[in-house]
Amino acid sequence: MKTNKELFLNTIHGLFFGIVLGITLSIISIDIYPEVEKFLNSNWILPALSLVGALIGFIKGYSYKARYLNFLFSTAGTILTPILLSAIMIYFIGIDRFIVLPPIVFKTAIGLQDLDTQIATYIFSIVFTMIFIAAVVSSLTINKRKRWTW
Known part of the structure; x- marks a missing residue:
């Protein structure tokens, strides 16, 4: 078992990856595969994957036995994962939809559908930037030896 500080930093790091994957899968389910909404509400994908x-x-x-996740929790993985997922999303849905959809997905995922899209964009940008900075700081703190590799 690690210290409470490392446990907290790993949790923040996992939350960042959950948000990145949640935004990506929500956009895919809304834009590319709308028939998914018959089985699963796309508004629940972001909060569920953030918690996961x-x-x-x-x-x-909590455990050192989860070595298979080291590539995601390295500093290189923290920086490259959002870039790769953004490139995939731009390829599939285009740059215009990629810019418009994340704030809409964010405001419906937190339950504020009536919120103005401009305000949702500001809130999403602030929250995503803070969590990204926290994930980079946590990866720099956690990975002292293998910072850029796994």
Whole structure:
């Protein structure tokens, strides 16, 4: 078991990856595969994957046996994962939809559908930037030896 500080940093790191994957899968389910909404409400994908990511980060922080996640929790993985997922989304849906959809997905995922899209864009940008900075700081703190590799 690691210290409480490392456990917290791994949880924040997992939350970041959950949010990144949640936004990506929500946009895919809304834009590319709308028939998914018959089986699963796309508004629940972002909060569910955020919690799953935080849980995975907590488990990784609690146990050293989760070595298979080291590539995601390295500093290179923290920087490259959002870039790769953004490139995939731009390829599939285009740059105009890629810029418009994340704030809409964010405001419906937190339950504020009536919120103005401009305000949702500001809130989403602030929250995503803070979590990204926290994930980079946590990866720099956690990975002292293998910072850029796994």
